[in-house]
Amino acid sequence: MIPLQVVSLLLVAASGLSVVLIRDPRRQVVANGLYGLVLVVLFMVFQAPDVALSMLAVGAIAYPLVVLVAISRVRGETYDKDEERR
Amino acid sequence: MTRATRLAIFAVAGAGFAALLFWSLVDLPDFGHYHWPYGKLLNAVVVNERHTTNVVGATVFDYRGIDTLGEEFILFTAVLGVALLLRKEREDADAAGDDVRDDALRMLGLFTVAAVFVLGLWVAAFGYVTPGGGFQGGVVLAGAFLLVYLVGGFRSYRALAPDSVVDFAESAGAGAFAVLGFVGLAYESAYLRNFLGIGDTGTLYAGGSIPLLNWATAIEVCGAMLLLFSEFLEAYVTPVSRWRSR
Numbered sequence: 001m002i003p004l005q006v007v008s009l010l011l012v013a014a015s016g017l018s019v020v021l022i023r024d025p026r027r028q029v030v031a032n033g034l035y036g037l038v039l040v041v042l043f044m045v046f047q048a049p050d051v052a053l054s055m056l057a058v059g060a061i062a063y064p065l066v067v068l069v070a071i072s073r074v075r076g077e078t079y080d081k082d083e084e085r086r
Numbered sequence: 087m088t089r090a091t092r093l094a095i096f097a098v099a100g101a102g103f104a105a106l107l108f109w110s111l112v113d114l115p116d117f118g119h120y121h122w123p124y125g126k127l128l129n130a131v132v133v134n135e136r137h138t139t140n141v142v143g144a145t146v147f148d149y150r151g152i153d154t155l156g157e158e159f160i161l162f163t164a165v166l167g168v169a170l171l172l173r174k175e176r177e178d179a180d181a182a183g184d185d186v187r188d189d190a191l192r193m194l195g196l197f198t199v200a201a202v203f204v205l206g207l208w209v210a211a212f213g214y215v216t217p218g219g220g221f222q223g224g225v226v227l228a229g230a231f232l233l234v235y236l237v238g239g240f241r242s243y244r245a246l247a248p249d250s251v252v253d254f255a256e257s258a259g260a261g262a263f264a265v266l267g268f269v270g271l272a273y274e275s276a277y278l279r280n281f282l283g284i285g286d287t288g289t290l291y292a293g294g295s296i297p298l299l300n301w302a303t304a305i306e307v308c309g310a311m312l313l314l315f316s317e318f319l320e321a322y323v324t325p326v327s328r329w330r331s332r
Contacts, residue, residue, distance in 0.1 A: 001117050001118070049217035050140070050142045050143075050217050050218070050219065050222070052217075053209065053217055053218055053219075053222040054221060054222050054225075056222075057222050057225035057226050057229065058225055060229075061225055061226070061228065061229040061232060061311075062225060062228075062311055062314065062315075065232065065315060065318060065319075066314065066318055069318040069319070069321060069322045070318075072322060073321055073322070
């Protein structure tokens with residue numbers, strides 16, 4: 001295993017851990033984006049450019065949108081309930 | 087359940103999981119020592135047999151046969167589920183007051199949307215020549231539409247990607263893939279078997295029926311992503327009170 005591969009594996013482990021340890025969902029979306037980017041680097045280093053492209057497209061475009069909208073909807077609903085209670 | 091009970095259950099489950107994981111890792115071959123026949127065979131024969139320089143593309147759209155059909159319908163089914171859950175009557179969405187009025191942002195959109203769209207076409211078109219392919223290209227193409235939402239607002243997005251077109255694109259792409267597979271079955275005795283001349287190595291003419299399947303995938307994936315975006319964005323721009331009352 002070449003050093004670059006070792007480094008990218010460690011980076012994936014570290015950024016994956018950071019996603020789990022961050023507790024605020026909105027911050028997690030950002031951390032997850034970084035995790036996705038590191039995974040792209042990992043796939044490139046391990047000579048799988050097709051997989052890297054898939055990860056790049058899905059991780060940068062589809063996934064954050066779906067998660068962010070879901071979070072805002074959930075928060076919106078709790079906010080609404082608070083309004084009704086007052 | 088008390089903390090102690092939960093810890094005890096975790097200890098048992100964790101030990102079991104660790105044992106299974108260790109067991110599965112013990113017999114793995116050493117790093118970089120690949121010795122299974124399919125990968126080596128494909129690497130050796132694909133460029134000669136199909137004239138496509140991206141072996142991954144040829145494997146997925148040709149040699150792997152009916153497995154790829156299942157993969158195609160994973161996304162199709164998932165997005166269908168999203169539409170079934172989220173799609174209600176369309177009435178509020180057109181009233182969404184989120185139009186972007188910032189001229190600089192709209193101007194930026196003029197350049198970025200076009201660039202991303204062309205990038206998507208390129209990634210899809212050259213999928214079987216260089217890294218990329220219908221799936222990746224389709225997602226990037228959908229990303230161009232999402233950019234329209236970001237720099238223009240939901241009404242601009244909806245005008246460019248109306249439900250009727252998006253639904254049709256998703257279904258037609260998936261359907262075309264299935265039908266092209268059956269053409270291979272009818273003419274060449276195996277599902278997804280290549281049924282056209284294989285063309286010139288390293289050009290867009292290479293690969294026989296692979297380009298057709300590649301584009302069918304691109305259209306299906308782009309449609310599926312747009313459908314997903316439509317449902318989620320509509321949920322986002324509709325005021326919460328109205329969303330809940332529906």
